[in-house]
Amino acid sequence: MTSAEFIHRPVMFEEVMGVFTPLEAGVIVDGTLGAGGHSQGLLERGPQRRVLGLDRDPSAVEAASGRLSRYSERFIALHKEFDDLDGALAQACQSDNRFCGSPVGLLLDLGVSSPQLERGERGFSYRLEGPLDMRMDPTRGQTLAEVLDQVDLDELTSLLRMNGEPRFAYRIAKAIMAGMPYSSTTQLAEVVKSAIPAAARRTGGHPATRVFQALRIKVNNELEKLETALGKAFKLLLPGGRIAVLSYHSGEDSIVKSLFREQVTGGCTCPSRYGCVCGAVPKASYVIRSKAPSAGEIEENPRARSARLRAIEILEVDDSSDGAGNG
Ligand SMILES: C[S@@+](CC[C@H](N)C(=O)[O-])C[C@H]1O[C@@H](n2cnc3c(N)ncnc32)[C@H](O)[C@@H]1O
Known part of the structure:
Protein backbone atom coordinates (compact mmCIF):
# COMPACT_ATOMS: atom_id res chain seq x y z
CA MET A 1 0.00 0.00 0.00
CA PRO A 115 -6.39 1.09 6.61
CA GLN A 116 -6.17 -1.86 9.04
CA LEU A 117 -9.96 -1.94 9.45
CA GLU A 118 -10.74 -1.41 5.80
CA ARG A 119 -8.65 -4.21 4.38
CA GLY A 120 -10.65 -7.43 4.70
CA GLU A 121 -7.53 -9.57 4.41
CA ARG A 122 -6.26 -8.24 7.76
CA GLY A 123 -9.21 -9.90 9.50
CA PHE A 124 -10.28 -6.95 11.70
CA SER A 125 -13.62 -6.27 10.05
CA TYR A 126 -16.87 -8.10 10.68
CA ARG A 127 -18.30 -6.58 7.47
CA LEU A 128 -15.52 -7.55 5.06
CA GLU A 129 -14.71 -11.14 4.29
CA GLY A 130 -11.26 -12.13 5.51
CA PRO A 131 -9.24 -14.70 7.44
CA LEU A 132 -9.43 -14.91 11.26
CA ASP A 133 -6.19 -12.98 11.73
CA MET A 134 -6.48 -9.58 13.54
CA ARG A 135 -2.77 -9.23 14.23
CA MET A 136 -1.62 -5.64 14.01
CA ASP A 137 1.81 -7.08 13.28
CA PRO A 138 1.22 -9.77 10.66
CA THR A 139 4.85 -10.93 10.96
CA ARG A 140 4.50 -12.43 14.45
CA GLY A 141 2.19 -13.65 17.19
CA GLN A 142 -0.93 -15.79 17.18
CA THR A 143 -3.79 -15.17 14.78
CA LEU A 144 -7.39 -15.02 15.99
CA ALA A 145 -7.93 -18.54 14.62
CA GLU A 146 -5.01 -19.80 16.75
CA VAL A 147 -6.25 -17.96 19.84
CA LEU A 148 -9.77 -19.39 19.44
CA ASP A 149 -8.29 -22.83 19.02
CA GLN A 150 -6.63 -22.58 22.43
CA VAL A 151 -9.20 -20.91 24.67
CA ASP A 152 -11.92 -22.80 26.55
CA LEU A 153 -15.47 -21.61 27.13
CA ASP A 154 -14.70 -19.95 30.49
CA GLU A 155 -11.71 -18.04 29.12
CA LEU A 156 -13.61 -16.89 26.06
CA THR A 157 -16.57 -15.79 28.17
CA SER A 158 -14.40 -13.78 30.53
CA LEU A 159 -12.37 -12.14 27.78
CA LEU A 160 -15.56 -11.03 26.03
CA ARG A 161 -17.01 -9.83 29.34
CA MET A 162 -13.91 -7.85 30.31
CA ASN A 163 -13.24 -6.36 26.91
CA GLY A 164 -16.57 -4.91 25.92
CA GLU A 165 -19.41 -7.44 25.74
CA PRO A 166 -20.69 -7.76 29.32
CA ARG A 167 -24.32 -8.66 28.61
CA PHE A 168 -24.30 -11.74 26.41
CA ALA A 169 -20.72 -12.92 26.86
CA TYR A 170 -21.60 -16.49 27.85
CA ARG A 171 -24.18 -17.03 25.08
CA ILE A 172 -21.85 -15.61 22.45
CA ALA A 173 -18.84 -17.57 23.68
CA LYS A 174 -20.87 -20.79 23.63
CA ALA A 175 -22.07 -20.14 20.09
CA ILE A 176 -18.54 -19.27 18.92
CA MET A 177 -17.13 -22.49 20.38
CA ALA A 178 -19.93 -24.55 18.83
CA GLY A 179 -19.37 -23.05 15.39
CA MET A 180 -15.60 -23.70 15.16
CA PRO A 181 -13.67 -23.75 12.90
CA TYR A 182 -14.45 -20.64 10.85
CA SER A 183 -13.47 -19.97 7.27
CA SER A 184 -13.99 -16.19 7.44
CA THR A 185 -14.63 -13.15 9.65
CA THR A 186 -18.09 -12.67 8.14
CA GLN A 187 -19.04 -16.23 9.06
CA LEU A 188 -17.93 -15.56 12.65
CA ALA A 189 -19.92 -12.29 12.67
CA GLU A 190 -23.08 -14.16 11.64
CA VAL A 191 -22.65 -16.64 14.48
CA VAL A 192 -22.21 -13.77 16.97
CA LYS A 193 -25.31 -12.05 15.65
CA SER A 194 -27.46 -15.15 15.86
CA ALA A 195 -26.35 -15.78 19.48
CA ILE A 196 -27.97 -12.54 20.62
CA PRO A 197 -31.66 -12.43 21.56
CA ALA A 198 -33.75 -10.96 18.73
CA ALA A 199 -34.95 -8.00 20.85
CA ALA A 200 -31.38 -6.98 21.68
CA ARG A 201 -30.37 -7.30 18.02
CA ARG A 202 -32.71 -4.49 17.10
CA THR A 203 -30.98 -1.94 19.35
CA GLY A 204 -27.49 -0.53 19.13
CA GLY A 205 -25.08 -1.29 16.29
CA HIS A 206 -24.01 -4.66 14.96
CA PRO A 207 -23.34 -6.92 17.99
CA ALA A 208 -20.14 -8.16 16.35
CA THR A 209 -18.58 -4.69 16.77
CA ARG A 210 -17.97 -5.19 20.49
CA VAL A 211 -17.09 -8.86 20.14
CA PHE A 212 -14.54 -8.22 17.39
CA GLN A 213 -13.03 -5.43 19.49
CA ALA A 214 -12.75 -7.73 22.50
CA LEU A 215 -11.07 -10.44 20.40
CA ARG A 216 -8.70 -7.93 18.82
CA ILE A 217 -7.63 -6.66 22.26
CA LYS A 218 -6.81 -10.23 23.26
CA VAL A 219 -5.02 -11.19 20.01
CA ASN A 220 -2.77 -8.13 20.30
CA ASN A 221 -2.31 -8.11 24.11
C1 LIG B 1 -5.30 4.80 15.66
S1 LIG B 1 -3.89 4.33 14.75
C2 LIG B 1 -2.83 5.73 14.90
C3 LIG B 1 -3.10 6.78 13.88
C4 LIG B 1 -2.11 7.92 13.87
N1 LIG B 1 -2.14 8.69 15.08
C5 LIG B 1 -2.30 8.82 12.66
O1 LIG B 1 -2.39 10.05 12.84
O2 LIG B 1 -2.36 8.30 11.55
C6 LIG B 1 -3.10 3.21 15.83
C7 LIG B 1 -1.81 2.62 15.30
O3 LIG B 1 -1.10 2.13 16.41
C8 LIG B 1 -0.50 0.91 16.08
N2 LIG B 1 -0.32 0.20 17.35
C9 LIG B 1 -1.27 -0.29 18.17
N3 LIG B 1 -0.71 -0.89 19.23
C10 LIG B 1 0.63 -0.73 19.09
C11 LIG B 1 1.75 -1.12 19.89
N4 LIG B 1 1.60 -1.81 21.02
N5 LIG B 1 2.98 -0.76 19.47
C12 LIG B 1 3.13 -0.06 18.31
N6 LIG B 1 2.12 0.30 17.50
C13 LIG B 1 0.88 -0.03 17.90
C14 LIG B 1 -1.46 0.25 15.12
O4 LIG B 1 -0.78 -0.68 14.31
C15 LIG B 1 -1.98 1.46 14.34
O5 LIG B 1 -1.21 1.68 13.19
Missing part, protein backbone atom coordinates in the same frame (compact mmCIF):
# COMPACT_ATOMS: atom_id res chain seq x y z
CA THR A 2 1.43 3.42 -0.94
CA SER A 3 1.29 6.37 1.46
CA ALA A 4 -1.35 7.96 -0.82
CA GLU A 5 -3.62 4.93 -0.28
CA PHE A 6 -2.87 4.55 3.44
CA ILE A 7 -5.18 7.20 4.85
CA HIS A 8 -6.18 7.74 8.46
CA ARG A 9 -7.70 10.92 9.78
CA PRO A 10 -5.93 11.91 13.03
CA VAL A 11 -8.38 12.17 15.94
CA MET A 12 -8.55 15.27 18.21
CA PHE A 13 -5.66 16.69 16.18
CA GLU A 14 -5.72 20.24 17.59
CA GLU A 15 -6.15 19.05 21.18
CA VAL A 16 -3.21 16.65 20.82
CA MET A 17 -1.04 19.37 19.23
CA GLY A 18 -2.02 21.67 22.13
CA VAL A 19 -0.68 19.18 24.70
CA PHE A 20 2.78 19.32 23.12
CA THR A 21 2.89 23.06 22.32
CA PRO A 22 5.23 23.96 25.23
CA LEU A 23 7.72 21.32 24.07
CA GLU A 24 9.46 23.29 21.37
CA ALA A 25 12.52 21.05 21.09
CA GLY A 26 13.61 17.56 22.09
CA VAL A 27 12.50 14.08 21.10
CA ILE A 28 8.79 13.27 21.03
CA VAL A 29 7.88 9.61 20.61
CA ASP A 30 4.76 8.89 18.59
CA GLY A 31 4.22 5.31 19.74
CA THR A 32 1.33 4.72 17.34
CA LEU A 33 2.53 6.19 14.08
CA GLY A 34 -0.27 4.83 11.85
CA ALA A 35 -0.53 6.96 8.72
CA GLY A 36 1.62 9.64 10.39
CA GLY A 37 -1.00 12.39 10.75
CA HIS A 38 -0.18 13.30 14.35
CA SER A 39 3.57 12.94 13.70
CA GLN A 40 3.30 15.28 10.73
CA GLY A 41 1.61 17.90 12.92
CA LEU A 42 4.27 17.56 15.60
CA LEU A 43 7.02 18.05 13.01
CA GLU A 44 5.32 20.93 11.22
CA ARG A 45 4.52 22.85 14.37
CA GLY A 46 7.87 22.33 16.07
CA PRO A 47 10.78 22.96 13.70
CA GLN A 48 13.24 22.17 16.52
CA ARG A 49 11.57 18.90 17.47
CA ARG A 50 12.66 15.40 16.58
CA VAL A 51 9.98 12.74 16.26
CA LEU A 52 10.50 9.01 16.72
CA GLY A 53 7.53 7.16 15.21
CA LEU A 54 6.83 3.54 16.18
CA ASP A 55 4.31 1.09 14.85
CA ARG A 56 3.95 -2.65 15.18
CA ASP A 57 2.42 -2.77 11.71
CA PRO A 58 5.18 -2.71 9.04
CA SER A 59 2.78 -1.32 6.42
CA ALA A 60 2.11 1.72 8.63
CA VAL A 61 5.84 2.31 9.09
CA GLU A 62 6.37 2.12 5.33
CA ALA A 63 3.47 4.43 4.48
CA ALA A 64 4.30 7.03 7.16
CA SER A 65 8.01 6.99 6.21
CA GLY A 66 7.02 7.81 2.63
CA ARG A 67 4.60 10.54 3.66
CA LEU A 68 7.07 12.18 6.04
CA SER A 69 10.22 11.71 3.93
CA ARG A 70 10.73 15.46 3.69
CA TYR A 71 11.37 15.47 7.45
CA SER A 72 14.00 12.73 7.31
CA GLU A 73 16.49 15.08 9.03
CA ARG A 74 14.49 14.91 12.25
CA PHE A 75 12.12 11.98 11.86
CA ILE A 76 12.80 8.28 12.34
CA ALA A 77 10.19 5.54 11.89
CA LEU A 78 10.77 2.10 13.39
CA HIS A 79 8.87 -1.17 13.22
CA LYS A 80 8.62 -1.55 16.99
CA GLU A 81 5.99 -2.00 19.67
CA PHE A 82 5.49 0.90 22.05
CA ASP A 83 5.99 -1.26 25.15
CA ASP A 84 9.61 -1.59 23.94
CA LEU A 85 10.01 2.16 24.39
CA ASP A 86 13.50 1.89 25.87
CA GLY A 87 14.65 -0.49 23.10
CA ALA A 88 13.25 1.81 20.43
CA LEU A 89 15.01 4.85 21.91
CA ALA A 90 18.31 2.93 22.05
CA GLN A 91 17.91 1.88 18.40
CA ALA A 92 17.09 5.44 17.29
CA CYS A 93 20.08 6.80 19.23
CA GLN A 94 22.35 4.28 17.53
CA SER A 95 21.23 5.37 14.08
CA ASP A 96 21.25 9.14 14.80
CA ASN A 97 22.82 10.67 17.90
CA ARG A 98 20.35 13.57 17.85
CA PHE A 99 17.86 11.00 19.15
CA CYS A 100 20.02 10.10 22.16
CA GLY A 101 18.97 11.05 25.68
CA SER A 102 15.61 11.20 27.43
CA PRO A 103 12.53 12.06 25.38
CA VAL A 104 10.27 15.00 26.24
CA GLY A 105 7.01 13.60 24.96
CA LEU A 106 5.03 10.46 24.28
CA LEU A 107 1.83 10.17 22.26
CA LEU A 108 -0.26 6.98 22.16
CA ASP A 109 -3.28 7.01 19.85
CA LEU A 110 -4.52 3.52 20.64
CA GLY A 111 -6.46 0.97 18.66
CA VAL A 112 -6.41 0.31 14.95
CA SER A 113 -6.05 2.58 11.95
CA SER A 114 -8.58 2.98 9.14
CA GLU A 222 -3.29 -4.47 23.97
CA LEU A 223 -3.96 -3.78 27.65
CA GLU A 224 -0.74 -5.36 28.94
CA LYS A 225 1.32 -3.44 26.38
CA LEU A 226 -0.32 -0.15 27.35
CA GLU A 227 0.48 -0.65 31.05
CA THR A 228 4.09 -1.56 30.29
CA ALA A 229 4.60 1.42 27.98
CA LEU A 230 3.20 3.94 30.45
CA GLY A 231 5.24 2.47 33.31
CA LYS A 232 8.41 2.92 31.23
CA ALA A 233 7.43 6.42 30.06
CA PHE A 234 6.96 7.66 33.66
CA LYS A 235 10.59 6.71 34.32
CA LEU A 236 12.11 7.74 30.99
CA LEU A 237 10.60 11.16 30.27
CA LEU A 238 12.39 14.33 31.33
CA PRO A 239 10.76 16.55 33.99
CA GLY A 240 8.46 18.91 32.10
CA GLY A 241 7.84 16.15 29.57
CA ARG A 242 4.30 15.29 28.56
CA ILE A 243 2.34 12.12 27.85
CA ALA A 244 -0.91 12.17 25.87
CA VAL A 245 -3.08 9.08 25.36
CA LEU A 246 -6.11 8.75 23.11
CA SER A 247 -8.14 5.67 24.02
CA TYR A 248 -11.24 4.24 22.37
CA HIS A 249 -12.41 1.62 24.82
CA SER A 250 -13.31 1.72 28.52
CA GLY A 251 -10.76 -1.00 29.37
CA GLU A 252 -7.85 0.99 28.00
CA ASP A 253 -9.18 4.32 29.29
CA SER A 254 -9.49 3.00 32.83
CA ILE A 255 -5.84 1.86 32.74
CA VAL A 256 -4.72 5.32 31.59
CA LYS A 257 -6.96 7.04 34.15
CA SER A 258 -5.70 5.00 37.07
CA LEU A 259 -2.00 5.08 36.12
CA PHE A 260 -2.17 8.85 35.54
CA ARG A 261 -3.99 9.35 38.85
CA GLU A 262 -1.28 7.37 40.65
CA GLN A 263 1.39 9.70 39.20
CA VAL A 264 -0.58 12.85 39.98
CA THR A 265 -1.38 11.86 43.58
CA GLY A 266 1.99 10.18 44.14
CA GLY A 267 0.00 7.09 45.15
CA CYS A 268 -1.72 8.92 48.02
CA THR A 269 -4.74 6.97 49.21
CA CYS A 270 -5.87 9.31 52.02
CA PRO A 271 -9.62 10.11 51.87
CA SER A 272 -9.94 13.33 49.84
CA ARG A 273 -11.76 15.19 52.65
CA TYR A 274 -8.55 15.11 54.75
CA GLY A 275 -6.16 16.05 51.95
CA CYS A 276 -3.03 13.97 51.62
CA VAL A 277 -1.41 13.46 55.02
CA CYS A 278 0.73 10.42 54.22
CA GLY A 279 3.57 12.38 52.63
CA ALA A 280 3.06 11.01 49.12
CA VAL A 281 4.87 13.11 46.52
CA PRO A 282 3.06 13.90 43.23
CA LYS A 283 5.15 12.91 40.23
CA ALA A 284 2.97 14.51 37.56
CA SER A 285 0.22 17.08 37.06
CA TYR A 286 -2.81 16.95 34.79
CA VAL A 287 -2.66 18.75 31.45
CA ILE A 288 -5.98 17.26 30.31
CA ARG A 289 -7.84 15.16 32.88
CA SER A 290 -10.31 13.80 30.32
CA LYS A 291 -11.63 15.22 27.10
CA ALA A 292 -13.95 13.89 24.39
CA PRO A 293 -14.00 15.03 20.75
CA SER A 294 -16.35 17.87 19.78
CA ALA A 295 -19.75 17.08 18.26
CA GLY A 296 -18.49 18.60 15.01
CA GLU A 297 -15.50 16.25 14.86
CA ILE A 298 -17.70 13.20 15.56
CA GLU A 299 -20.05 14.25 12.78
CA GLU A 300 -17.18 14.60 10.32
CA ASN A 301 -15.33 11.51 11.52
CA PRO A 302 -17.61 8.98 13.25
CA ARG A 303 -14.56 6.84 14.18
CA ALA A 304 -13.67 9.55 16.71
CA ARG A 305 -16.89 9.07 18.68
CA SER A 306 -15.53 6.86 21.46
CA ALA A 307 -12.21 8.74 21.84
CA ARG A 308 -11.00 10.03 25.24
CA LEU A 309 -7.90 12.17 25.52
CA ARG A 310 -5.92 12.30 28.76
CA ALA A 311 -2.57 14.01 29.27
CA ILE A 312 -0.11 14.64 32.10
CA GLU A 313 3.12 16.54 32.63
CA ILE A 314 6.00 14.90 34.50
CA LEU A 315 7.17 16.93 37.49
CA GLU A 316 10.66 17.41 38.84
CA VAL A 317 10.75 15.23 41.96
CA ASP A 318 13.30 15.61 44.70
CA ASP A 319 14.17 11.94 45.27
CA SER A 320 15.31 12.59 48.82
CA SER A 321 11.76 13.57 49.82
CA ASP A 322 10.07 10.81 47.78
CA GLY A 323 7.70 8.96 50.08
CA ALA A 324 9.35 10.47 53.19
CA GLY A 325 6.17 10.26 55.24
CA ASN A 326 4.96 6.93 53.91
CA GLY A 327 4.09 4.11 56.25
